[in-house]
Amino acid sequence: MEKERRKEVFVRKTSGLIRNLSAWDALVFNLMVMAPTAVLIYGIWASMIWPGVHLPTTALICIPISIVVGLFYAVYSTTMPRSGGDYVWVSRTLHPAIGFMISFCLFMIVLGVAGSYIPWFTQWALSPMLEANGFVDAAAFVSTNEFSYVFAVVFYLICAAIMSKGSKVMSYVLEVLFGLVFLGFIIYSVTLLMGGSAQFAANFNAQTGMNYQAVIDKAIQTGFPGKFLMDATLLGFSFTLINFLGFHCSVYLSGEVKEVRRSQLIAIAGAVIIFGLITWIVYEVTYQGMGGIFVGALSYLAAIGDPSYTLPFVPFLMPYLYRYAVSTPVYTFVLFCWSMMILAAIMTYIAIAVRLTFAWSFDRVLPTALSKVDRHYGAPYMALIFVTIVAILLQIAWLWTPFLSYFAYIPLVWMILQIITGISALVFSRVRKDIYEKAPAIARAKIGPLPVLATLAVLAIISGLYIAYASMQPAMIGAIDPSVLTFSFGLFVIGLVIYAISSIYHRKVGIPLELSFKEVPPE
Numbered sequence: 001m002e003k004e005r006r007k008e009v010f011v012r013k014t015s016g017l018i019r020n021l022s023a024w025d026a027l028v029f030n031l032m033v034m035a036p037t038a039v040l041i042y043g044i045w046a047s048m049i050w051p052g053v054h055l056p057t058t059a060l061i062c063i064p065i066s067i068v069v070g071l072f073y074a075v076y077s078t079t080m081p082r083s084g085g086d087y088v089w090v091s092r093t094l095h096p097a098i099g100f101m102i103s104f105c106l107f108m109i110v111l112g113v114a115g116s117y118i119p120w121f122t123q124w125a126l127s128p129m130l131e132a133n134g135f136v137d138a139a140a141f142v143s144t145n146e147f148s149y150v151f152a153v154v155f156y157l158i159c160a161a162i163m164s165k166g167s168k169v170m171s172y173v174l175e176v177l178f179g180l181v182f183l184g185f186i187i188y189s190v191t192l193l194m195g196g197s198a199q200f201a202a203n204f205n206a207q208t209g210m211n212y213q214a215v216i217d218k219a220i221q222t223g224f225p226g227k228f229l230m231d232a233t234l235l236g237f238s239f240t241l242i243n244f245l246g247f248h249c250s251v252y253l254s255g256e257v258k259e260v261r262r263s264q265l266i267a268i269a270g271a272v273i274i275f276g277l278i279t280w281i282v283y284e285v286t287y288q289g290m291g292g293i294f295v296g297a298l299s300y301l302a303a304i305g306d307p308s309y310t311l312p313f314v315p316f317l318m319p320y321l322y323r324y325a326v327s328t329p330v331y332t333f334v335l336f337c338w339s340m341m342i343l344a345a346i347m348t349y350i351a352i353a354v355r356l357t358f359a360w361s362f363d364r365v366l367p368t369a370l371s372k373v374d375r376h377y378g379a380p381y382m383a384l385i386f387v388t389i390v391a392i393l394l395q396i397a398w399l400w401t402p403f404l405s406y407f408a409y410i411p412l413v414w415m416i417l418q419i420i421t422g423i424s425a426l427v428f429s430r431v432r433k434d435i436y437e438k439a440p441a442i443a444r445a446k447i448g449p450l451p452v453l454a455t456l457a458v459l460a461i462i463s464g465l466y467i468a469y470a471s472m473q474p475a476m477i478g479a480i481d482p483s484v485l486t487f488s489f490g491l492f493v494i495g496l497v498i499y500a501i502s503s504i505y506h507r508k509v510g511i512p513l514e515l516s517f518k519e520v521p522p523e
Contacts, residue, residue, distance in 0.1 A: 017255040018378030025171035026250035026267035032344040033246030040318040046239035047299035052229030053236030055283040061237045063276035070268040072456035073248035079439040083255030084359025086421045093424040096517040097499045102417045104495030110349040112407040115398035125339035145399040152395045160388045166377035167256045177344035184337020192289025219297035238470035252355045357383040363516040406487040411471035418464040425457035
């Protein structure tokens with residue numbers, strides 16, 4: 001009887017997923033979740049909010065912080081290396097309802113960010129490319145919500161088609177897209193360094209009707225500090241750190257990673273270092289090629305709505321300034337390469353949502369049909385179909401309702417997830433000795449009297465608390481909006497309600513849901 005009961009706990013004896021992703025594949029996946037060169041937008045926002053921030057320094061500050069948090073996720077993942085990541089860990093340590101709650105929030109976050117990135121591509125990349133080449137009407141057309149929605153549907157279907165061929169095919173596509181992003185990054189860096197700020201200033205004066213030095217002078221007159229400030233940098237780094245989020249997301253694909261314990265360490269730490277260096281370089285060459293004080297001054301004038309800011313693009317974004325440094329063909333190609341970062345990021349967000357859905361279904365929290373896997377490619381195709389439909393439907397809300405604005409406190413929610421995961425690691429060795437004692441040596445290691453995993457968990461919790469606090473400061477969000485705050489915490493409540501409904505149902509049919517969480521899911 002007991003044997004039959006255990007047999008019913010999971011959908012089947014094996015996950016059906018194929019471990020064919022290398023450490024490099026996982027590393028590139030993490031990089032594209034973070035979206036390298038998206039910092040060209042985040043940096044402008046940081047400059048607008050904290051005048052005097054020195055952006056290259058913020059990147060150097062973020063690297064060690066992110067490595068510590070990344071090592072926490074990498075080490076913790078070695079204990080239960082299964083698809084679903086922290087959903088699996090937290091549901092086996094704190095409580096299944098808490099594990100589902102935090103992963104449901106992440107599910108909504110990644111689909112929310114994916115939806116917001118669609119206009120990034122159509123309105124902030126494709127439209128400027130067309131406009132720069134004289135196709136003004138076409139630029140206006142692709143900026144419409146109608147075009148954005150059609151593009152979203154087509155692109156989500158393309159993502160589904162790629163992922164249906166398995167995670168390895170997806171990784172090949174991501175590596176090609178990363179190659180294009182990196183090529184654009186190299187061209188951007190070399191051309192700015194070769195041209196220099198003096199040439200940029202001359203081009204800016206000739207092409208804009210504004211004056212380079214007058215921008216700086218006007219900004220200083222209206223309150224811009226005119227120099228880099230350490231306090232602004234120490235505050236502004238929180239914005240750069242937000243851009244680093246996602247460096248650990250290969251843990252959600254753990255069931256498809258080869259030599260997973262070694263690979264995750266390489267993938268997470270490597271992604272942080274590479275992303276950090278790209279961020280530092282792209283900020284440094286921007287300062288060298290355009291002038292750091294000028295970029296800060298122009299950001300300041302745009303932020304306060306000063307009438308002297310007359311550039312033709314609103315919002316003001318750093319990639320658009322590049323058009324005054326190079327020829328139109330070079331600008332267009334680099335912007336095209338930059339836009340590949342947006343598409344790759346969307347694909348990774350869909351992949352994360354699919355793996356979460358698969359993990360929930362495998363534990364029977366959601367209908368078991370969603371855990372079906374294609375035998376040839378090892379792709380969780382039912383979860384993929386489900387997520388694709390949800391993403392297409394949600395895109396309507398993203399574009400034609402204010403729904404997306406309710407995701408304004410994503411950094412706060414994300415950090416709550418990190419803090420809860422950190423707490424679960426602190427109690428792991430006590431509440432799940434059966435799993436802890438089977439964990440690899442690195443998860444049970446100590447530095448003197450201090451357990452490595454617990455120490456990293458504490459540091460991750462501290463980091464999470466700081467970012468959560470910084471992300472809710474008035475400089476970042478203005479006055480706290482009660483409706484947005486209610487929505488943010490409402491996501492946690494919805495997750496608990498869904499789990500409760502599933503738990504009640506399974507008790508009635510004689511398969512208590514909690515049985516699934518007494519064990520680590522099979523490979």
